[in-house]
Every structure is written in C-alpha cells, then in structure tokens.
Amino acid sequence: MSELAVCLRPCFKEVKLTILSDYLIQAAVGQISTTMDIWSDENLRPYLAMTAHWIARLAGTTSLQLKAALIAFHRLRGNHDGETLATAVLQLLDRAGITVKVR
Secondary structure, three states: OOHHHHHHHHHHHHHHHHHHHHOOHHHOEEEEEEEEEEEEOOOOOEEEEEEEEEEEEOOOOOOEEEEEEEEEEEEOOOOOOHHHHHHHHHHHHHHHOOHHHOO
C-alpha cells in the first residue's frame, strides 16, 4: 500500500461515517440510484467511482430533499467484464449498507 493510501484511509473512513450518519443514506425515502464511472490513470490502473442519489426527509418536517454522495472510489482488479464489474459493484453497495435499497 502506498504512503498516500495509508494517509488517506483514515480520512476516507471518517468521511464514510459522515455520509452514512449525517446523510442517513440507509433511511432514504424509497430506492437509491447510483451513477458510476470507470477510468484508468496514467499507469493504466483502473478505478471505479460510485455516487449514490436519494430522496431524504428533512428532520422534523414533511419536506423532501435530493441528496447525493460519493460512496466509493475503488481500484479495480482483474478483467473489466460484466461478471467482475457486477461483483465489485455489489461488494461496494454492501460496504455502504445500501444493497437492499438499490434495484
């Protein structure tokens, strides 16, 4: 693991907890949608970024608000075939605790 990765890991864990608690993504009204992008860096290492989009009820009101958050930035391993990508996406959704909210 690179020095940068070692430094960023605790920061990412803190941000992840903020997303999961402050944004209350698991308490989304209805389903959660995702958008994803895959690209390679200058050394041809592939990465996947996943953003979640959901409707949240504002605390103490009946108002709804659209929310979005980056829930994964993941280095891909292996082939970029459908099976490998599906496995990676399902693992990332499980890690975020939102698999049951995504169709």
